[in-house]
Amino acid sequence: MALALLVWLPLGIAGLPLDTPDGFLHLGWSVAWVRQLQAGWLWPTWSDLPWAGAGSFALLIYPPLFRVISGLPMLIGVPPDQAIASGLLVILLVNALGAAALAQAWLRPGGWRWLLLLTAALNPYLWVNLYVRGAWPEALAQALLWWLALGLLGLERRRCWGIPLSTAALAGIVLSNWNGALLSGLIWALAGFGLWRQGRWRGWLLSSGLALGLSSPFWLPALLALSGVRPPMPAGLFATEFFFGGGGGPRTFADLLWIQGLCLALLLALRGLGWGWRGWRPNPQVSVLAPWGLWIAVLGLVLMLPPAQAVYDLLTPLQRIQFPWRWLAPAWLGALLWLCSPGALEPQ
Template structure:
């Protein structure tokens, strides 16, 4: 009977978490509005192109076919895909792109609620677990990230980052748990994976300083990292090894991406965004300090230890967002790819809020001083006020997301994904009418043109041998056939487009994305990682059965043996 009631109580709690999430997202869901942010249009376009490719049967799209006025770019070879699988799922249910995007943006909050309520706080009374979950979900920095920064893939990674951090606090982390979580983080938001790894690595050095009794735990943690990177290699390997195909300087060039102006609490550097660099950061720092300082008695319980260690990871994340880490950014170029050091405080805030919730569940309130209690009240009130302000801001200044007819109009594409093969006159080719203008200038007839997400074909009638520039950038990975016979991929130097030689007569010219050798290598690495993961899970299951069998025999006595 108690189990029956317990299950119903938990179901009721999950229902309340879902209702709270819907209320939190009521304004965007009902008005289809978010804060002004140029990246929203980028996500809408990518989600639409990703969905088109999925509908055509591409399980892992690689080519953004509508970018660069329809000439395309390999954005999906480099940008993490998990969020767009979620948007595609809503699109397949019949939702318009803008509605699908907002629904997908709310999914991370449901996942986060499930993690906090159903995984971390399940051992506590339902009313405390429920209110603590609401406190974590309503974190103003997280809501700001989604509704004002349009960091949808980043938000999607947060629940997995939280689970990864929790597993990393164990004295002996389990590689078969760490690996899938790291894979999901990388597929959600690659920079989140980098920030989470950096923060947890430093924190482990602090709460499990390397020595003989902690060495095995660090080895297990490293093994989980390696296995997780292997699982994500089908995306990660080509993304990291094929940068020469695009223009990666677009990630760091220009004043808008100057990492030197993006530290929190700037003293020696200049301010770029006051709200993030001071108010949000001060609130996060206060929560981290409280989560670190409940006293030694609190850390004696297993959950108290978990909370302290999560707070240490949060403190490590904050350290990397301050000017104290400036020398590291100056020396280590991979850190500069993070672009904005203050990105770390989003992870720190979630970890600190959860750590504080655990401390309160462990009756830390009764052991804290009046000053600490007053600080908690102030911090919670400040977070509630910030969350309320964000809601009010959406009502007053929110902008309705554009429909497909608007956001797919004109020439678009991110500067970092401009194909490296592009020539100086590709825009002239577009202005001239693309393939129609090309065929007109060459005095040939081009008919039955079919342009799909990863393929292009046309029939060409020519009275003489001619070289035709097809409306696709000649990025390695495309294959060309004429009448079914393969031709080498030739790059037109003026435009960077695929240049196809056609003899006189009637011909069928076709291009299709055949993939890169790096894609094949990445899939092979992921397959090997998956096999290792399955072996580890099978060994764990077998070990569990053996322990259960031994326990049963011990219970029966020596005669049973």
């Protein structure tokens, strides 16, 4: 909690970073949701506030969890900027507490636990989403990944909390961010493959179905409405947002974020050279979290490079993420799991 408060402190002192690509937009959505609730519209679907009241109505098919978290304080009179700041504090707490809970359940006491907690709390892509992009719902989905990993550990060990925790985490991601839900669905499928190899896939299947059912009041009407809505920006993948794919054009976020991809590759190499590559695939002696983390990180790195364009052309729904560097969220999760896996407790 202290680490989360430390990361949040600049927000508490300097206020919200609204001069970001998405920050003002999410503020407008939260305020619009609160005003419609106060007017008696319990399930609002349309609003004229998301585009700063410029006369263009928007269909609120964006996942609702962040605007609920940040909007509830507004209902009791908290000013919008302070309510949003409290929502960002919730994100940081969810992230830090999830990493701490996973470290305690998975790793031996001592340095390995602290390593996972510190690297999770200081995750540079989470900071980019909070302070640079203003992609606060995406940051919420990223924070919930630690709870999803803990739920996976519970499924592997057949703990009573494995199914409810993985269900809640997966449903929370779906209700947080479209792109986070798509990428999390892919890495969750990899987790299912790992559990299938261990003969423990039934809990995974049940939790996946429950998560889809719990979140269906949002995503099912939203998907049905998509065909009749004009998107606010061009759909499809932005090829210039691959790492090293700009071709000398205007600077992009990829020019800012490529260094994180390099750091991920170095972390994977450090783990392999220092402790060997044992555990790169599931087996009874190694928790599924270690190979799952390695697969996620490698997959994310590959799909952020220009040659991966052929993969996106083949799997067209994947183009929905628009920016290939969005793979940084699951890739950081995977790299940190793989990095800390030498400190894992013996399978129980």
